[in-house]
Amino acid sequence: MLSLLRRITQEVTAAQSLQAALEIIVRRVRRAMRSEVCSIYLVDPNTQDYILMATRGLNAEAAGKLSLKADEGLVSLVGRRAEPVNLEDAHVHPAFHYLSGTGEERYKSFLGVPIIHHRQVLGVLVVQHEERRRFDEGEEAFLITLSAQLAGVIAHAEATGAMMSLTSSTPAGSDFRYKGVAGSSGVAIGKAAVIFPPADLDVIPDRTPQSVEAEVEDFYQALEAVRADIKKVSSRLSQHISSDEKALFDVYLKILDDNSLAAEIIKKIEEGNWAPGALRQVVKLHISFFEQMEDPYLRERATDIRDLGRRILSHLQEKTPSVTEEITEPVIIVGEELTASMLGEFPLDKVKGLVSVMGSSSSHVAILARAMGIPTVMGAVDLPYSKLDKVDMIVDGYSGQIFTYPSDAIIDSYQQIVDEERQLESEYEQLKDLPCETLDGQRIGLYVNTGLLADVNRSLDRGAEGVGLYRTEVPFMIRDRFPTEAEQEQIYRQQLEGFAPAPVTIRTLDVGGDKALPYFPISEENPFLGWRGIRVTLDHLEIFMAQIRAMIKASAGLHNLKIMLPMISNVAEVEEALALIRRAYAEVKEEGYDVVMPQVGVMIEVPSAVYQAKELAGMVDFMSVGSNDLTQYLLAVDRNNSRVANLYHNFHPAVLRALADIVERTKGEGVKLSVCGELAGDPLGAILIMAMGYNTLSMSSTSLPKVKAVLRKLTMEQAQDMLRQVLPLVHSDAVRQTMMKLVREAGVERLIRPSKTAALQ
Structure with missing residues (x-):
């Protein structure tokens, strides 16, 4: 069966x-x-x-x-x-x-x-x-x-409009609408540019060729190149394998010589698809035929067809300009699974918006998009992305909606939102040098989350008071080996100098889970409950000690370093890490560096840390709640899984009560409390966090002006009244809807989102 x-x-x-x-x-x-x-x-x-x-x-x-x-x-x-x-x-x-x-x-x-x-x-x-x-x-x-x-x-x-309804001939003004997950707020209007990894048949988009003759010629050249490759491999191995095994290569050549296969691909090209798209259509059709066969031997031929298809595609892509080379005008980047590294390949001044079929609002590409202010929709699982290259599109990062082939009426409506956003940006600009202070004089520290050197100027331009989280895994991820202690010292020094004398909180290496290093692979069935964060670095003292020494050396003469430990789940981890940090400090001091012992803090990201908050507070100088992971672990929802993205709620009552509980448990311990997850960068979340008693918020530089503008328009008493009204609620949606009603009554809704967006949802 x-x-x-x-x-x-x-x-x-x-x-x-x-x-x-x-x-x-x-x-x-x-x-x-x-x-x-x-x-x-x-x-x-x-x-x-x-x-x-x-x-x-x-x-x-x-x-x-x-x-x-x-x-x-x-x-x-x-x-x-x-x-x-x-x-x-x-x-x-x-x-x-x-x-x-x-x-x-x-x-x-x-x-x-x-x-x-x-x-x-x-x-x-x-x-x-x-x-x-x-x-x-x-x-x-x-x-x-x-x-x-x-x-x-x-x-x-x-x-997707019955699979094939969206073609290049689809009339403008069709207003096809798709639902995803809001990844980064804002609106983008423009043409889509579909990106795809190399030699992956499954994600090749359809495109109208500029020249049918050129596409046919490219296909024949790729076909001949694959024939030559297989003959070369067969010849090289002929002395080491039997004649029966050598016959496997002959099978490949027979498939390539099959005129019907090539003829089908040529026909698809002549019907209006470029060579890679035509190849995908025909090869996938043949794969499905073989996979349906009863005979096991014939069924295995599907693997041969797929392999040959990839080989031909690889040669075709050698002659095809990459998407990044083709982008000369601002576009909306669309892909099956966008990653932070993919985003780094594009000229950012040409990226108007992002759409990813996979992923959620807490995927790293979404976090990066928020940091750069790029409207983004994630988890658009029903989007027929392969049909959308060069298609007109609207990305609504407020509601998580995507429109393709939009009508003039809907374009005009969203253009008004874009215009209103620009007006708000100019209002935010006037607040840059003003403190984040409520109407009744309560002072809140607004810090930024960073990971790149480029973040320094962007953050300072938007009024950041320091760094609440510097992600050290970013410089680790862009290399093909572990950076040396000297290289790390130079990287950290740039961040510390850039913000001096303001404090810079540097988090120790946090890999594992959804953050992998290409040269240090971690393969686990359940990576989020496995070997990640502090667990990795304490198991590899050579990595941990080199990083701590580099941080302390980088702070010489500046004295603005704070060290933060991620993924803490028990007191023993903190005891061990503190002992190692003191040892590293003593070693650096002996080497003659002008350093002071940095403040050390922990991230509260797992339920066990919430319930041991009092004990942890007695050991460290500060505590920072990572609301993204805390939400993930409290709700048992993988934040990168689009299947359960609708269950991941920053405003879940359990998350809000856990945040309030941490404040209550640490009262009288003299520890500084902050929140550095995405909840802090959401103005509604910032209001509630401030009302709970957190005095520092850390967020993307893009979110900072909006949060400041909202908090400066409220009193602490108003914020605490809002908190009292939402804490008893039992549904996430009820919390958000109630908060939107309350900020509307307080007269600050327009600072949170353009007024037109509500009418379009």
Whole structure:
């Protein structure tokens, strides 16, 4: 059964349209279950009617024309209950309704199962028999399992305009809308530039070629280059392998010499796709054919086809300019999974917005986008990104929405938001040299999170009072080896000098989880609960000691260094780290450096640290709550997983109560408290954090002016009243909605987001 399910799912996934996918389902299910009828009804999102979209056994001409009301018939009963309905004689059931024109009157037995994706009923899969009999448990289980497998495919197909509806000929003004997760606030209007990693067939976008003849010529040259490569490898290994093994290379050459394969690719190019896109279409189609074959030997040929496709693509890409080289005008970067390193390859003055199919608002690329003020949407899982190269697009980083082929009306509406944003920016600029002080005189320290040298000037220009978090993993990640102690000293010195005499909090190396070093791979089944942060560096004293010594040396004569330890989960880790820091300080002092013992603090990121906050406070000089990871660990939600992105809430009542609890537990300990996660850079979050009793907030430089503008318009009493109203709430959405209502009443909503955005959501 498992292999059958896999083959059906593969066929459906490879289908070129939604209708083709539905036809495959009804044909294959009818055959597999030996049923006389198999039909699929899909829910019309506008009317909620159940439309007969595909059938085998009923009148095929009725497909796409006939429908049942939301409260009519057994099909809608399955949808309303969101569970299977299995009947021996459907005609006697009170909910039975004959759908005229289908020819179903002679079929008695009925089994319908709902197609559900993310708690939403998309449709109903039905099988029927003429004889009176109840479908057995095995048949019902098969249909339920298949329905669950196909739900995502159908949801994606519907969301993307039936898979193939978005083409280069799609008319402007179609206003296709897709939902993702808000990654970085702001609005971007422009053309999309789809990026993709090298030699990856799955993510190659479709493009209209500038010259069909040139694309055909490039393809033939790539084909010949791969032939030459394989012959060379075969010749080199011929003395070391048997004739049978050498025949494997002959198989490759036969596939390449198959005129039908090349002819199919040429045909796709002539139909208007560039060579890499045509290659992807044909190769993936052939892979799906082989994967569906019963014979294991023939099924393995799918691997050969995929390998050859990648080899041809690799040669094609050698002649194709990279996306970064092609970008001469500002664009919106779109990709399956954007990363911070990818972003670093683009000229930032040409990046208007970012859209990533994978990832969440707490992915590192989203954090980096917020630091640079680039409107971003993450987790847009239904976006047909391969069809969107050079397509007009709007990115709404406030609501997490994306519009493709936007109409003039919606462009005008969003352009007004862009204009209002510019007006707000000029208002923020006037506050740069003013302190962050509430109307009743309460002073709040506003610091920045940094990781690059370029952050220094940007942060100072926006009124930063120091660095609340310097991420040392950034200079580690851009190298192909560990930086030496001397190299680290130079890097840290630049940050310390840039902000002197203001304090700079440098976090010790925090790798593991979703942050990997290419030369120090950490492979674990559950990396976020594994070897990361302080656990790694205490296990590798040579890394830890070199880093601490470099930090202390870099602070010579400046005396503005603060050291922060990440991922602390118990007191013993702090005791061990403090002993090592004191040892490093003594060693550096003996070498004649003019240094003072830096303040040392810990990050509160895991629940155990929340409940040991009092004990930890007695050991260190300061504590900083990393709200991103604390939220992740409190809610058991991987913050980079788009499947559960909707469960990750900074304003979750448990997160807010944990933050308040930390303040309560550390009262009287004389420890300084700050928050350095993304919650601190959200004006609504900043209000609540300030009201709890935290006197320092650290955020991206882009968020700082907005937070300052909002806090300066409120009194501490107003903020504390807001906190009292939201702490008892039990839903994250209720917290945010209540806060938006309260800031509206306080007259500061327009400082948080342009007024037009509310009307468009």
